[in-house]
Amino acid sequence: MPRYLILFATLTALLCGINLAYSQGDMLVLSPEAFTAKRRPPARFPHDAHNEKAKIDDCGVCHHGGENGKRDPNVTSEGTPCADCHQVSAAPGRTPLLRAYHVQCMGCHMEKKAGPVTCGQCHETAAATETK
Numbered sequence: 001m002p003r004y005l006i007l008f009a010t011l012t013a014l015l016c017g018i019n020l021a022y023s024q025g026d027m028l029v030l031s032p033e034a035f036t037a038k039r040r041p042p043a044r045f046p047h048d049a050h051n052e053k054a055k056i057d058d059c060g061v062c063h064h065g066g067e068n069g070k071r072d073p074n075v076t077s078e079g080t081p082c083a084d085c086h087q088v089s090a091a092p093g094r095t096p097l098l099r100a101y102h103v104q105c106m107g108c109h110m111e112k113k114a115g116p117v118t119c120g121q122c123h124e125t126a127a128a129t130e131t132k
């Protein structure tokens with residue numbers, strides 16, 4: 001491939017990436033590529049509608065920041081996939097990806113006594129999600 005074509009392809013990919021990062025309004029389910037062998041249907045999470053219904057204004061409640069094993073309350077991470085900081089198989093003392101999602105989602109649902117806490121309520125089949 002000529003050089004300018006490679007450059008063009010790279011730019012296009014970059015632009016699409018940026019575009020995706022700001023289209024959370026369209027997000028309906030979570031299905032991170034980090035989980036290679038899926039055992040469940042993707043978890044339902046209509047991002048904007050969820051946060052409106054749940055009355056969560058502070059993005060940092062979910063998009064926290066931190067590095068080197070320490071959370072930093074002064075930094076948030078909107079748009080950064082959880083998988084960028086949480087490995088599927090994490091080092092001892094770090095929160096692995098599956099646990100990160102489950103603890104954050106179910107933790108709040110249990111605390112607020114609102115929102116799903118059983119497997120099938122989040123891991124719905126596509127057909128069930130479409131009728132919502």
Ligand code: HEC
Nearest residue numbers: 020021022023024051056058059061062078079081082083
């Ligand atoms: C209840 C938790 C929660 C709240 C509150 C929340 N988000 Fe998110 N957001 C998520 C999750 C989970 C993802 C998917 C992360 C991943 O891919 O691992 C996400 C993804 C995103 C993405 C990437 C979208 C994409 O299509 O990849 C952006 C941008 C984003 N959020 C911005 C925001 C902003 C801005 C706010 C505050 C107005 C906010 N979020 C509030 C949970 C939340």
Ligand code: HEC
Nearest residue numbers: 065066067069070071077080082085094095100101103104
């Ligand atoms: C910029 C890096 C970063 C991102 C992005 C990030 N985290 Fe974390 N998270 C951390 C660090 C650092 C810790 C503390 C060390 C640990 O437990 O691995 C942590 C801890 C946690 C914990 C442990 C309990 C707690 O609250 O301290 C949960 C649960 C969690 N994260 C869920 C998530 C979810 C869900 C997402 C995506 C919406 C996410 N994290 C995105 C850095 C991040």
Ligand code: HEC
Nearest residue numbers: 043044045053054056061104105108109112114115116122
């Ligand atoms: C900080 C609190 C909080 C966090 C974090 C949170 N939720 Fe919720 N969620 C709620 C509340 C509150 C409700 C109930 C809203 C209502 O119906 O009044 C809810 C409702 C839901 C519903 C049902 C909504 C509907 O439209 O039927 C789903 C599905 C859901 N949450 C998925 C998730 C997933 C997946 C995550 C993690 C990525 C998550 N939630 C993280 C607070 C939270």
Ligand code: HEC
Nearest residue numbers: 030031035038039040042043101105106116117118119122
């Ligand atoms: C509050 C919503 C919620 C509930 C309840 C929930 N999960 Fe999840 N789960 C998630 C989210 C979000 C992810 C990450 C997105 C994905 O992979 O679907 C996830 C990921 C997973 C994964 C890794 C991805 C895969 O398909 O292999 C497994 C396995 C899983 N969950 C099993 C369960 C089981 C078993 C239960 C019941 C004990 C359960 N979950 C309950 C939200 C939930």
